[in-house]
Amino acid sequence: MSAETAPIYLDYAATTPLAPEVLEAMLPWMRHQVGFGNPSSSGHAYGREAAAAVEHARRQVAALIAADADGVVFTSGATEADNLAILGAVRFAMARGRGRHVVSSRTEHSAVLGACERLRREGAEITLLQPDRSGRIHVEQVGEALRDDTVLVSIMHANNETGVLQDVAALARLLRPHPAVLHVDAAQSAGRCPIRVRDWGIDLLSISAHKLYGPKGIGALWVRPRPRLRLEPLQYGGGQERGYRPGTLPVHQIVGLGEACRLALQDLTRESARLHTLRARLRGGLEALGSVRIHGDGDMAPHIVSASFPCVHGEALSLELGGLALSAGSACSSARPGPSHVLRAMGLPDSLASSTFRFSIGRWTSAEQVDEAVAAVANALERLQPLSPLAARWRDGEPLDALHEY
Amino acid sequence: MSNEQAERSFSPAVLAHFRRPLHAGVLPGGGGLVGTGRAGTVKSGVMVQVQLRVGADGHIDDVAWLAYGCPATLAACSWTAERICGKPLQEVLAVGASDMVHALELAPVHRGRVLVVEDALRAALDAVVDGPNGKTE
Structure with missing residues (x-):
């Protein structure tokens, strides 16, 4: 590398x-x-x-x-x-x-x-x-x-x-x-x-x-x-x-x-505020793409955004997002195949859990990097969604979760 | 899995088709005999739709596919569409998963998935060959 x-x-x-x-x-x-x-x-x-x-x-x-x-x-x-x-x-x-x-x-x-x-x-x-x-x-x-x-x-x-x-x-x-x-x-x-x-x-x-x-x-x-x-x-x-x-x-x-x-401890207040701002930028940028589901609400840690991208297969999206170092699907344990127990417990269908990515930011993450990441996801979805039989049905009004129950 | 690892687990042929997929989409209505075949489920990780338009001379005039699946599945759809477009029906009837595995040098883990592509192709062929004058969509 x-x-x-x-x-x-x-x-x-x-x-x-x-x-x-x-x-x-x-x-x-x-x-x-x-x-x-x-x-x-x-x-x-x-x-x-x-x-x-x-x-x-x-x-x-x-x-x-x-x-x-x-x-x-x-x-x-x-x-x-x-x-x-x-x-x-x-x-x-x-x-x-x-x-x-x-x-x-x-x-x-x-x-x-x-x-x-x-x-x-x-x-x-x-x-x-x-x-x-x-x-x-x-x-x-x-x-x-x-x-x-x-x-x-x-x-x-x-x-x-x-x-x-x-x-x-x-x-x-x-x-x-x-x-x-x-x-x-x-x-x-x-x-x-x-x-x-x-x-x-x-x-x-x-x-x-x-x-x-x-x-x-x-x-x-x-x-x-x-x-x-x-x-x-x-x-x-x-x-x-x-x-x-x-x-x-x-x-x-x-x-x-x-x-x-x-x-x-020395930087806690400032760094936490900075990360919260960056996280909001990332979350907002991803949400604006439309076909995305962000997991977790309310009181959140400042460094993680977990997002599912319906209609496209996780492995295809993962290959397309090669410019980003993310955790895919079952974040945290590449040794564990299959969907994440956390997302399952939150009621997410398995196929949707497999198109889930964890974006986590830190001390050396910049606003520019966040914007680049959102643009990379936008490009990947723009390329992969037209190949998917689910995307058209989603645009016709079928709910995202239901599409992933077929 | 890092991207380098991901790329290593797919052959150059899979990556080429994945990056520039051919014949993806839906066939426009009107003109000719159109057969649509579907196979697989989202839950199983592969869902494929194949459409064929057969001309009066018994050749495949046009092909279109949509797929929810991994890069190997998408590549198999693209390769198959390219392989059968313009070919006589009799020749297309012989195309199956083993051709996709061979042409795309698929890893064993991906072989089962392209059986779904074959199923969708068969269903589309059935629709034009056996169907009551096929289905016009």
């Missing part, structure tokens, strides 16, 4: 490029002379310097989510954080006979659904809530699903396919009188939307560095330290990270996550 032929990157929800500042912050901790110490080696300066860098990063992570620093547990990413939160909390409760019921939703990330599925095989009961057509879970639905033996509620903040935001602050309020703990997957929202863990009363929160211009391979689970929330760990070893996640800490990765969080 040379620079001239590089497609316009519109896949920031999949991953983000490393911020140059983050790379600079990480480099000293990978050099031979300094920075290689094991943070657990408190007996010498090498170890103590590394430990200080880790603690500094811990405070930077906590600041981004307005939480206490001693709750931050470093993990390999949001998938591990989700697994540690869900498996850890429910296994701990089940082993002590405190309950075995979990409430989550059909539109959660695969990491959450996968962990819930594992728990089901271990004897837990899982209630997966059905979102409304806009992708939203209502607080009352969670209230109705709660039982005396509910030990965990796991609801994501921003959906990774549609950008739909859930009202996790209201969920936390609902759960305050209930013994169940609240886990929030904030991989997409951290650094893009304000998060106030302490004020809202969230118990467990997952984040990932590479979604916010940090390195891949590092993330964090925030675990409520007071009163101390206990988890059954996923692995056993030297007791690092208060025993929640043993293993020698990857100092350079942690420093990278910390710096990424610092940058994100």
Whole structure:
């Protein structure tokens, strides 16, 4: 991929490029002379310097989510954080006979659904809530699903396919009188939307560095330290990270996550506003093309537009949109064939789900790039729609969803 | 899937027909015997409509197609239309999915889809050959 032929990157929800500042912050901790110490080696300066860098990063992570620093547990990413939160909390409760019921939703990330599925095989009961057509879970639905033996509620903040935001602050309020703990997957929202863990009363929160211009391979689970929330760990070893996640800490990765969080917090208000404006431009541009359906409504993350293009086949459109780096169909997991579970849960016919593309914008997206992307989609539709037997019927007034049920 | 990967999974012949499809559209009314054939469903990912106009001399005077499908399906429609236009009916009756697979060097994953193109072609041929004077649309 040379620079001239590089497609316009519109896949920031999949991953983000490393911020140059983050790379600079990480480099000293990978050099031979300094920075290689094991943070657990408190007996010498090498170890103590590394430990200080880790603690500094811990405070930077906590600041981004307005939480206490001693709750931050470093993990390999949001998938591990989700697994540690869900498996850890429910296994701990089940082993002590405190309950075995979990409430989550059909539109959660695969990491959450996968962990819930594992728990089901271990004897837990899982209630997966059905979102409304806009992708939203209502607080009352969670209230109705709660039982005396509910030990965990796991609801994501921003959906990774549609950008739909859930009202996790209201969920936390609902759960305050209930013994169940609240886990929030904030991989997409951290650094893009304000998060106030302490004020809202969230118990467990997952984040990932590479979604916010940090390195891949590092993330964090925030675990409520007071009163101390206990988890059954996923692995056993030297007791690092208060025993929640043993293993020698990857100092350079942690420093990278910390710096990424610092940058994100510093620019949060301005960058979020800029992205919201760009997103509105993108959404409006696509809507003006006519035969398009945008998914999700109401309170949305600032960086994602999920759009279906009826009448044309997803693979044909995908080939035609080669100048754009997008996620197609089942965004987020190219290993998963078939339609997306998120769009299915929102009531979209499978054939329409397969002509769905996720446009996600970020720090280096410009208004010009957004306009170019809209023009590329317009050209592709203009070329492909005349080939489709559905397009004529749509113009004759048949509803788009019905056409996709044939 | 990146575009480079996408392009690698299709042969040059598929890409050429996909980029410049021939005979796409609907036949205008009037003049000659027109047969229309349809096959496939949107839900299965392939839906094809083929129209043929047969002249008095028993040749295919004109062809038109519309398709909802992947690039290989669209290319198979375009290739087939080009292959049969101007040819005598007897010759066209022998054209089928295996010709499309061969001519377009289709990957195994795409072979099933062009069977739908063949079905639509057969249905259109049936309409002109067997139908009560065919159907005039």
